[in-house]
Amino acid sequence: MTAGGSAEGVQSLDRAFLLLELMADAGGEVAISRLAADSGLAVSTIHRLVRTLVARGYVRQLPSRRYVLGPRLIHLGERSSRVLATWAEPHLYRLVDTIGETANMAMLDGDRVVYAAQVPSRHSMRMFTEVGRRVHLHCTGVGKVLLAQMPPETARRLVVQAGMPARTDRTVTDPDELIAQLPAIAEQGYALDDGEQEAGVRCVAVPVPGGVAAGAISVSGPAGRLGLDAVPRVVPVLQAAAAALASELREDGAPPLSVPSS
Secondary structure: OOHHHHHHHHHHHHHHHHHHHHHHHHOOOEOHHHHHHHHOOOHHHHHHHHHHHHHOOOEEEOOOOOEEEOHHHHHHHHHHHHHHHHHHHHHHHHHHHHHOOEEEEEEEEOOEEEEEEEEOOOOOOOOOOOOOOEEEOOOOHHHHHHHOOOOHHHHHHHHHHHOOOOOOOOOOOOHHHHHHHHHHHHHHOOEEEEOOOOOOEEEEEEEOOOOOOOEEEEEEEEOOOOOHHHHHHHHHHHHHHHHHHHHHHHHOOOOOOOOOOO
């Protein structure tokens, strides 16, 4: 291959990755016109790249002629989540040893958050969430702390798109009320789920740093045992674990995790 051909191939690859990232950021179906507006690429270029991605199974075309991420890319994402879970588990075990409650790692997944790893508490009464479970952002500590890393308009788009069902009588179901809470969450560096996903359960979550975080770690337990008075003690321990995990990911050459910025 000539130098010119090699450069052209790299440019096409870079543009294809850009389109995949824009589709992921959209959190659902996306039209060619939206991709053109967001990428600045010519519509003809986008059509050519998308045809290749569809043929390879990385993108799927819907009957509406809009596009979504395809099963092959989702499979790669699942494998990536398992790798991240392997990195996270030693840190989660140490959290359980230190704090005594179930420790979790979760990642942004479109307009939901998915639990990628969990180490359960050793208490007979403990919290358990199935790894791979996708939950709403608005009613979980991990979801709210991730929303707080985004521009407000992006956070609003995701929660409105997903809906804000009431899980308990403490769940915030109004987008305006939730968005108003996010600056304080971002400033303090942690979020609480105070019986909003499951009655009687409290969760404390912090983002995994590294650019803009798309991962979060948390501890969860019965509200009577994980009291509000424990939060000032728990948060620094969580933040230290999140920083250690982020450092390990950087040292191993993992790309920074990122949330949608628009």
